[in-house]
Amino acid sequence: MTIPKKVRLVEVGPRDGLQNEKQPISVADKVRLVDDLSAAGLGYIEVGSFVSPKWVPQMAGSAEVFAQIQRQAGVVYGALTPNMKGFEAAVEAGVREVAVFAAASEAFSQKNINCSISESLARFVPIMDAARAHGISVRGYVSCVLGCPYEGAVAPERVASVAGELFAMGCYEVSLGDTIGTGTAGATRRLFELAAAQVPRDKLGGHFHDTYGQALANVYASLQEGISVFDSSVAGLGGCPYAKGATGNVASEDVLYLLEGLGIHTGIDMDRLIDAGQRICEVLGKANGSRVARARLASR
Ligand code: HMG
Numbered sequence: 001m002t003i004p005k006k007v008r009l010v011e012v013g014p015r016d017g018l019q020n021e022k023q024p025i026s027v028a029d030k031v032r033l034v035d036d037l038s039a040a041g042l043g044y045i046e047v048g049s050f051v052s053p054k055w056v057p058q059m060a061g062s063a064e065v066f067a068q069i070q071r072q073a074g075v076v077y078g079a080l081t082p083n084m085k086g087f088e089a090a091v092e093a094g095v096r097e098v099a100v101f102a103a104a105s106e107a108f109s110q111k112n113i114n115c116s117i118s119e120s121l122a123r124f125v126p127i128m129d130a131a132r133a134h135g136i137s138v139r140g141y142v143s144c145v146l147g148c149p150y151e152g153a154v155a156p157e158r159v160a161s162v163a164g165e166l167f168a169m170g171c172y173e174v175s176l177g178d179t180i181g182t183g184t185a186g187a188t189r190r191l192f193e194l195a196a197a198q199v200p201r202d203k204l205g206g207h208f209h210d211t212y213g214q215a216l217a218n219v220y221a222s223l224q225e226g227i228s229v230f231d232s233s234v235a236g237l238g239g240c241p242y243a244k245g246a247t248g249n250v251a252s253e254d255v256l257y258l259l260e261g262l263g264i265h266t267g268i269d270m271d272r273l274i275d276a277g278q279r280i281c282e283v284l285g286k287a288n289g290s291r292v293a294r295a296r297l298a299s300r
């Protein structure tokens with residue numbers, strides 16, 4: 001299979017990147033991050049989540065963030081919505097694209113959203129109906145696609161089946177999440193091969209956390225499987241509150257560098273992306289998790 005000529009990056013830094021941060025982050029800093037990412041040329045930015053503030057306190061200010069960002073034409077600003085309450089809050093905040101999130105592991109589903117996989121899928125049906133009525137697009141996520149922090153190995157057939165259900169109910173794209181970053185290139189290729197039987201390859205995305213340092217290799221393995229959408233996080237920020245020890249997503253800068261080396265152009269400005277990541281790292285008092293950003297910053 002040839003590598004796709006066009007690739008879309010879904011920037012999840014403001015949501016996946018910040019959701020696990022324990023220190024308070026001001027709305028102004030979140031807004032600045034989103035605006036910096038818009039200016040860098042990202043076409044899709046996941047801005048926040050409309051989830052229970054008891055479960056994920058850091059995302060509590062998402063409506064205010066949406067109210068203050070400078071929306072650029074052609075940029076999609078998305079949000080996670082686990083249930084109708086979250087969907088309604090998102091609509092109220094002017095969100096035009098949402099994402100629902102399921103898991104391929106029962107234990108993770110319970111820990112993350114307090115219900116079984118089938119209950120979660122049933123919960124998404126009225127969201128899909130309401131979204132259709134509002135003209136809102138819905139993206140789907142499956143977590144724990146290459147391993148679960150509670151159950152260990154996860155059968156790729158289960159992942160493919162959950163992805164297929166999300167696609168069948170109307171998600172225009174399904175992103176497969178290696179929540180704990182244990183996946184390898186071989187397992188990634190097998191996973192997409194199986195998932196492609198349920199969801200067309202051009203409707204599948206890859207979402208790799210970098211806990212074991214395999215994320216970039218897994219992105220490349222996915223490209224070899226014809227996958228052309230990747231979620232990434234500026235400066236490699238992030239982690240899931242319900243996956244202990246899991247580190248951030250693959251860094252957007254590193255994926256961009258990989259793509260540029262393959263002659264795949266995205267229109268994203270590397271220097272501006274690096275500046276966006278470095279700025280939020282300074283706010284958080286954290287080292288930059290992107291190898292490319294560190295190298296470029298050191299040589300500036
Ligand atoms: P629950 O406790 O079962 O909810 O939580 P409930 O319906 O029983 O309601 C309990 C209380 O929560 C009520 O308030 C509700 O109003 C409130 P109370 O009466 O007690 O004051 N509530 C809400 N408040 C705000 N927004 C809402 C909402 N819904 C209920 N939407 C629930 C179920 C799904 C709400 C909860 O488990 C939750 O919020 N979970 C979110 C977890 C999360 O955000 N995890 C991280 C994102 S997923 C991820 O990172 C993985 C991904 O990156 C891919 C990958 O890496 O694998 C996407």
Ligand code: MG
Nearest residue numbers: 016177179240
């Ligand atoms: Mg994630």
